[in-house]
Amino acid sequence: MDLTGKHALITGGGTGIGLAIAQDLAAKGCTVTITGRRQEVLDAVSTDRITGMAMDVRNEDDVVSKIAAAVAARGPIQICIPNAGIAEGRAVHKTELDFWRNMMATNLDGAFLTIRESLKSMRQTDWGRVIAIASIAGLRGLPGAACYSASKHGMIGLIRSLSEDYLGQPYTFNALCPGYVDTPIVTRNTTSIAQRAGVSEEKARDMMISANRHKRLILPEEVATAAAWLIGDGSQSINGQTIEIAGGHM
Template identity: 35%
Template sequence: MTQGQLHGRHALVTGGSRGIGVAIAKRLVGEGALVTILGRNSTRAEQVAKTIGAAGFVSADVADRDGLTAAIRAAEDDHGGVSILVNNAGAAESAPFLKAPPEQFQRMLSVNLESVVTACHAVLPGMIAAGTGRIVNIASTAGLKGYRYVSAYVAAKHAVVGLTKALALETAETGVTVNAVCPGFADTDLVRESVARIQEKTGRSEAEIVAEMVSDNPQKRLIDPQEVADCVVWLTGDGARSFTGQSLAVAGGEVM
């Protein structure tokens, strides 16, 4: 059996127990990384970790700064310093801007941006001391363009892209790279649940709803989570050591 390119490296994936996070974690395991799944639901995180052969799991609400830091420290106690951090956890809420209360902006910034800040604060000192590290922030095409009715989410994801660029510059001489991956609408359970809710409210067919979702994607399809995972794995490998501060759109040409 050959060893993968990430053999022995400790990778931590936030939001690793659902959707794109599972796909990323599974690919990292396949490349030989010691993967820690971080999820809010400990039962789900444990089940996913066992199913994909991850090294372990920890549980935290990423919006809880102290809880997230403690979970990362627990993972490091078990498997050593984190050398690959994938900030995948996130959430989206929709509302027209004039009906979006300040609390919605606060929630979106807390989950989508502040969690990235907290996790990076936790692992960066160790990466810099080791002279190597990979941080990949899962943003969204909403971090590269605007969308109607999700202004708080768009603002938060744009902030993640900006943070990625700033951190990449600050760490450029340390052996650490920081990049973002920006998927379009992906074929995940969360998207399918959203489609089902829209069906229930409107009576429209699944095909009609999905077609509207992907209308801005020139390929007219939902993104396979595996495509996002493949991009992440490449960014974490040695071949991407000169690639930092970038935001890769995995979106069928929606953003060019």
């Protein structure tokens, strides 16, 4: 696959799944803009093809201005990957409204704003791909994580609606739905789950591993490979789909 001349925008691109996708696309010739809230993290992984740009997906003004600047510097965005997100479980009866709103602002509002602003330049071109990094929790309820599951269900609804809006046009909208991936989010959640469940951190990590049907954590590179498939030649009829990456039928 040769993506020379294409510009990709990946939110949450400094670590984990976002970084794996950025590095894979850059290796295929793509010019990549990665965003995150910490410029030093982005700078540490930037290369001649990957440019880091601090951006808070919860802040509309920041998203509007930063994406416009990326387009001005590197051309229209033809690959948009809203990946920035937070994952934290909490029982509903213990969930404050601020917790709910921050989850929605990051996972759902952030995806909406990123896609909306990217479409402004993508629609001026003859080809585009939007791939949202959702979760298996967007397809079924995740115990103890109603807020997170709701945010990912909303993301999938957004993608499915956009695929209908652009039917017959050269743009596709799909969502990748991984299970537990070996990223810093899993590392952070290990401690959180251990505290909530009253178990050791080793047991907490095993609980996440066991939730994947093949009983291992998914590698970020596996998700990147799925994204490349949706971007590559012959993918134009894959639209409005949720691709499960969870080691087996869920």
